[in-house]
Amino acid sequence: MTWFLVHFAEIVFYSLAAVALAGAVGVIAFRSPVHAALSLLGTFLAVAGVFVLMQAEFLAAVQVLVYAGGVMVLFLFVIMLVKARDIPDEPQYVRRLVPAAVGLGALLAALVGVGIWAASGGLPADGAALRMVAGAPLGNTEAVGWSLYRDYLLPFEVVSIVLLVAMIGAIVMGRKESGRGGAA
Amino acid sequence: MRADLIALLPELMLATLAMAVLLAGLASGKARHGLLGAGAVLALAATGVTLWLAAGATDPGAHFFSGMFVLDHFAIFFKALFLLTAALVVLLSHDYLKRNDYRPGEYLALVMFATVGMMTMASGVNLAVIYVGLELMALSTYILAGYFRREVKSHEAAAKYFVLGAMSSGILLYGLSLIYGATGTLDLATLARVLASAKPGPSALVGVALLACGFLFKVAAVPFHVWTPDVYEGAPTPITAFMSVGPKAAAFAMFLRVFIGGLAPLAASWIWLVGVAAALTMIWGNVAALTQDNVKRMLAYSSIAHAGYALVGLVAGGPAGVNSVLFYMLVYTVTNIGAFGFVILLESRGYAGETVADYAGLARRHPAAAFGMLLFMLSLGGIPPTAGFMGKLYLFAAAVNAGYVWLVVVAVLMSAVSLYYYLRIVLQMYLREGDGAEPATLVAAPWTERVIWACGVAVLVIGLLPAPFLAAARAMAGAVGLL
Numbered sequence: 001m002t003w004f005l006v007h008f009a010e011i012v013f014y015s016l017a018a019v020a021l022a023g024a025v026g027v028i029a030f031r032s033p034v035h036a037a038l039s040l041l042g043t044f045l046a047v048a049g050v051f052v053l054m055q056a057e058f059l060a061a062v063q064v065l066v067y068a069g070g071v072m073v074l075f076l077f078v079i080m081l082v083k084a085r086d087i088p089d090e091p092q093y094v095r096r097l098v099p100a101a102v103g104l105g106a107l108l109a110a111l112v113g114v115g116i117w118a119a120s121g122g123l124p125a126d127g128a129a130l131r132m133v134a135g136a137p138l139g140n141t142e143a144v145g146w147s148l149y150r151d152y153l154l155p156f157e158v159v160s161i162v163l164l165v166a167m168i169g170a171i172v173m174g175r176k177e178s179g180r181g182g183a184a
Numbered sequence: 185m186r187a188d189l190i191a192l193l194p195e196l197m198l199a200t201l202a203m204a205v206l207l208a209g210l211a212s213g214k215a216r217h218g219l220l221g222a223g224a225v226l227a228l229a230a231t232g233v234t235l236w237l238a239a240g241a242t243d244p245g246a247h248f249f250s251g252m253f254v255l256d257h258f259a260i261f262f263k264a265l266f267l268l269t270a271a272l273v274v275l276l277s278h279d280y281l282k283r284n285d286y287r288p289g290e291y292l293a294l295v296m297f298a299t300v301g302m303m304t305m306a307s308g309v310n311l312a313v314i315y316v317g318l319e320l321m322a323l324s325t326y327i328l329a330g331y332f333r334r335e336v337k338s339h340e341a342a343a344k345y346f347v348l349g350a351m352s353s354g355i356l357l358y359g360l361s362l363i364y365g366a367t368g369t370l371d372l373a374t375l376a377r378v379l380a381s382a383k384p385g386p387s388a389l390v391g392v393a394l395l396a397c398g399f400l401f402k403v404a405a406v407p408f409h410v411w412t413p414d415v416y417e418g419a420p421t422p423i424t425a426f427m428s429v430g431p432k433a434a435a436f437a438m439f440l441r442v443f444i445g446g447l448a449p450l451a452a453s454w455i456w457l458v459g460v461a462a463a464l465t466m467i468w469g470n471v472a473a474l475t476q477d478n479v480k481r482m483l484a485y486s487s488i489a490h491a492g493y494a495l496v497g498l499v500a501g502g503p504a505g506v507n508s509v510l511f512y513m514l515v516y517t518v519t520n521i522g523a524f525g526f527v528i529l530l531e532s533r534g535y536a537g538e539t540v541a542d543y544a545g546l547a548r549r550h551p552a553a554a555f556g557m558l559l560f561m562l563s564l565g566g567i568p569p570t571a572g573f574m575g576k577l578y579l580f581a582a583a584v585n586a587g588y589v590w591l592v593v594v595a596v597l598m599s600a601v602s603l604y605y606y607l608r609i610v611l612q613m614y615l616r617e618g619d620g621a622e623p624a625t626l627v628a629a630p631w632t633e634r635v636i637w638a639c640g641v642a643v644l645v646i647g648l649l650p651a652p653f654l655a656a657a658r659a660m661a662g663a664v665g666l667l
Contacts, residue, residue, distance in 0.1 A: 114386050154249040158316040165297050169327035172290050
């Protein structure tokens with residue numbers, strides 16, 4: 001019982017991590033796009049749980065609202081709109097790539113393992129780093145705001161142009177090509 | 185805050201004007217090619233003036249935006265180069281867009297947004313800033329590659345570029361996150377301090393390796409080059425010209441800043457990786473170019489090979505190495521834009537006129553343009569008195585002085601190989617008659633011709649009088665603050 005209490009955080013973390021990974025595997029394993037999307041939802045929620053565990057409640061809330069809420073609804077909308085049927089059997093050439101995929105997957109797994117093993121010592125275990133932004137203990141949300149709108153103001157603003165370009169791109173690619181140079 | 189904004193003024197200005205061009209394109213109803221093109225060129229010129237003013241009002245050693253942004257000589261050199269590239273590409277696009285009947289507004293705005301991204305990359309000294317700049321550039325370029333929506337090849341190019349580019353960004357980000365996890369910082373100067381003070385663990389090394397993979401993809405180095413020929417072939421030709429110089433130079437700016445700056449303490453671990461990639465890139469790029477009949481694909485492999493030469497300068501490192509890469513980027517930009525300009529002249533509607541055989545007899549029918557192409561081919565091959573010779577000379581000299589003789593031997597041998605396919609085009613133009621029912625002729629494209637003229641003059645001037653340009657590159661790299 002004591003062991004359980006001492007290691008409670010780790011048990012919760014590994015359970016959440018397992019759910020997140022299972023969800024990610026489900027995304028590519030399920031045949032039906034809707035099932036794949038719902039499986040991704042499981043991953044999003046598990047990641048939100050990890051944020052809670054790290055005492056980043058604000059990020060957890062954003063994760064649920066933006067990803068599990070907004071992004072997922074968009075995914076489902078798109079799937080419904082394009083009426084995607086079940087993905088057909090993989091053609092011959094995909095099968096031939098299986099050995100290469102297994103090899104690369106193993107390599108990636110090894111890299112991830114090395115990364116986790118090496119980084120496990122160096123990362124702050126709780127939200128202490130976040131709470132001490134600018135030398136003053138702050139709440140979670142304030143710390144994120146401080147960091148985003150003060151320290152990381154420039155990349156934050158550049159990202160807004162990136163989003164603008166993405167929007168232009170979606171319109172350019174989705175627009176019916178009117179041919180001889182007329183107005184769209 | 186005021187000083188921050190002054191340092192950022194060129195980017196702010198260009199982004200604002202890009203939005204103005206976008207809106208003007210929407211508002212003008214009928215496609216107004218001349219008006220919008222002139223607007224875009226003027227916007228780029230105005231940004232150049234702003235850059236000059238901002239550089240004068242800013243301390244090159246100062247850091248802005250919480251230490252994330254600098255306007256040092258290195259950044260100024262690259263920003264000027266990007267503005268020049270974008271202006272030349274806008275001019276090249278004018279006739280091409282008009283002839284193929286595509287709307288200019290979004291196209292020009294995207295070229296300008298990509299330039300904003302590249303300028304941000306050159307100024308970033310924080311990995312987060314460099315990364316968002318890179319994404320801005322890449323996203324704009326993906327869309328531009330697929331801009332010719334009536335062409336299946338253009339769709340294919342955009343899709344391939346997008347999927348592979350997104351994957352390489354993922355690899356790059358994973359590397360960044362490992363480095364952040366190992367060192368706790370994204371700031372390049374702090375990163376160098378942390379890495380120098382303690383023996384880096386395996387996660388930092390894995391992070392550096394992944395970062396190198398991501399960067400090598402962005403400069404199209406072997407073995408991360410497979411996307412290049414298809415994308416270069418399918419994209420609208422002015423965009424191919426843009427991709428082969430602008431984003432490539434931006435990727436080299438980032439490569440130099442991050443690897444010679446922040447990751448210098450780990451040089452022993454990454455230098456052999458980049459060196460081997462440079463050798464493979466030069467060998468494979470040149471050998472594969474030998475067998476290409478499509479000129480755009482040939483130039484794609486040629487641009488892969490040139491990324492290999494520039495990587496030699498990166499491996500050499502030190503002020504001389506950085507100088508030589510900067511100078512080479514300038515030389516390569518004017519040469520390659522000129523060469524693609526000639527391809528645009530020859531290309532008629534529907535992607536005809538792209539094979540080497542189409543070049544037969546062009547020297548007789550179009551002596552001036554053919555002479556320009558001769559200059560560009562000689563420059564790409566590295567023959568005096570063109571700029572390409574001086575560029576390679578300084579690159580290889582830097583590498584020899586740094587002790588990488590084996591790399592220079594590979595580079596020189598492969599330059600000799602490259603002469604075969606460059607001179608093959610010259611041979612077709614000058615010594616073969618155009619047989620067949622309808623010999624290829626150049627289409628009338630006054631602005632494209634002017635760009636070719638300008639690039640041709642630049643290739644000769646830099647080749648014959650390299651001193652001022654070299655001095656500029658040296659002054660720039662000398663005060664990089666990262667050496």
